[in-house]
Amino acid sequence: MLLELPKKLQNLQGMAYQVANEMLRPISRKYDLAEHEYPKELDMVASILDGMNAGDDDGVGAGEASKKKKRTDGSISNGSNMAAVVGIQEFCWGDTGLLLTLPRQGLGNAAIAAVANPEQLKRFKGKWAAMAITEPNTGSDSASIRTTAKKDGDHYVLNGEKIFITSGARADVIVVWATLDKDLGRSAIKSFAVERGTPGMELIRLEHKLGIKASDTAAVMFTDCRIHKDNLLGNEEINVEKGFAGVMETFDNTRPLVAAMAVGLAKASLDQTRHLLKNSLKQDYSTPITNVSAVEAELYRMEADWEASRLLTLKAAWMADNAMPNSKEASIAKAKAGRVCNQITLKCVELCASVGYSENELLEKWARDSKILDIFEGTQQIQQLIVARRLLGKSSSELK
């Protein structure tokens, strides 16, 4: 047993930190103020990232996290899921909004990597893919989406409205969840890759948000939008046993990634707060917490919770890397990291008082950015529901 990062991942962490520190952090405030403006500097970052991924089996991007490799000799692997977690953590230390809108690193890329067949993998390689699940009347209960996909010869025809699509107006492709037959329930839900410019797909608006303003959030309307049947990702059969579970599997891979975002963002706040308070801190990691100053006790407790979030996230990714079922652990990581990140960033503003509240520092921005991390990819409450059902052995109809 060992809970340290191997040399390889430490190197990757170092590289990602350099990118975050030199390229993301300096433009962080700029795009917080200029909402909806495309951060053109990211094209360079994306190329660097492509380069980092090209040389190695284990890359850092969104698409990398879903590759499943099981070692046949029974040895343990620290692979692509862990690499993705480590890389994303550092990038979000730089800026979470910018990470979310990195070209070719969308959650849609993770979905394609998870469920696409080899031909599709090849066809969408190098494309930037966004993810469209949420609808105006369907949030956490994603099984009840109303967007339909009707088979018409060699095509599917999509109809419905999707909201909260990260980079929906910037991506090359949007992965859309739609149902083949509303009466067949969750098992009829499939994901479809819709390329930008497809007739019948129309951008309705971009949201004005509390935080992560660098990352555009689009609402898109599909009106008789025809796509070729080969753009249905994965299997077109409706399997009542397993269908929806397959779609949901994507989340087992992406939840640790969002947890990693929370870990990186919280670290930014903690680091800067320590820096600003350095003259008021003694922190010897020895004096009982009852005997240190109130601010030191806060910082110790935040660091302990932060470290737990970091390790739980690595644990979930490590399980995925070693082909262990990690649904519960992915939700535990997301629940813990999501709430801890929000608490830490808010507390750091409080500790730094007017310095923390002012736009002269990034602390107030991070405290706004953090809120979404306890909401998207499954809210705090949804994660607790998943963990509770697993622990108690309850179905979704028993524990609603």
Next chain:
Amino acid sequence: MSRDPIGIALAALNSIASSPVIDKLGLRETIEKTIYQGTKTGFKALGATSRQFKNVTNLVTPARPSAPVSTTSKNLFDLNLSEEQQLMQDSIQRFAKDLIRPAALDADKNAKVPQDISTQASELGLSYFAVPEELGGAGTERSPVTSMVVAEELAYGDMGIAVATLAPIGVANALTHWGTASQQSKYLPAFLEESPLLASIAVAESEPLFDANLLKTTAKSVGNGFILQGEKSLVPLAESCELFLIAANLENKGPRIFIVESNTEGLTVAADPSMGLKAAQLGKINLNNVKLESDSLLGESDFDYQAFINFSRLGWCSLALGTAKAILDYTITYCNEREAFGEPISHRQSVAFMVANIGIELDSMKVLTQRAVTRAEKGLDFTQEAYLAHVLCGDKAMEIGTNGVQLLGGHGFTKEHPVERWYRDMRSIAICEGGIHL
């Protein structure tokens, strides 16, 4: 504070204790119990020890078993235990489930580990693994990770019994980790004798806001030895130990650990029944002008007091993991069986989310403890990690303890269920210093 009229009246009432009136009022038993407690908590000498600590083998250099290869050779993040550690885990798990848990209620009530449990525990051979091969034990490796697993599994059965079982092993671990050749030669073989050596580590003191770095117990260098003065608390098995490791502030040097035989003149002990951990028989040690020889100072110049404290804190974290798991398992079963409003209470989110949070925070406690302990085993600095683990475990253990009772409602408040005992035991995690050593 001066006596007010009520106080004076109470004092008068107290003076009638010997009158027959108290029998009429049915107060006799209560008053006698109070008197009994008063006597029991008085300090007394522990002169009865007949054991002679003698060198069976004379080591020239201290025996320092190395860490298992499964840890030292590893450079990858890996949460798996080695095969040996899994075997150990399985056997302790069975012991805890089949024997410790059923005995826990009485052990708490009688403030004592039942004889058959102590016997079975020593048959597990834990002290053999704690004593290095060179001194006749079976310890070929020094693995804090294995110790963590053992503490966790024992505490799944009962934390009080776990502390009583682990206190002597902690002393053996500390002697193996820090002791000089002559200290090891003198004391470690005694852990293998037929009547097992009871020993325990004393760090805490009876001070609100106690800080293990600012000890009131003092050690003065005098001639060819030391003189100890002070009082220690939270000492497991205090009244029955033959050997103590005692933390004292050494003049001009700072806190150090001293090896003290319990029959040393000036050392007296007293029971100190506390909120929980009853089976561990917590007590106090009074040190009045206790003269020790120079060899009683644990270790050499490389002795690291902070690391010693870290090993103890991580021991309490490990215990908290076991009891937290016990609470999780127990509340899952209870909430699935208990019905209200026509269905199991676990079908309500307000109940189910409390259970989920026990699971989430237990996992949080676990990864922090694992990281600190594995760093220790690999020989990396682990002060920061141990501190953070102890902070988190201290907070979350109590949160889990109190929610365990809450989930059972009024039933949890009675001794029909073990959650009230776990509640009392979990209060110790943030407080305890010393007592055990991984």
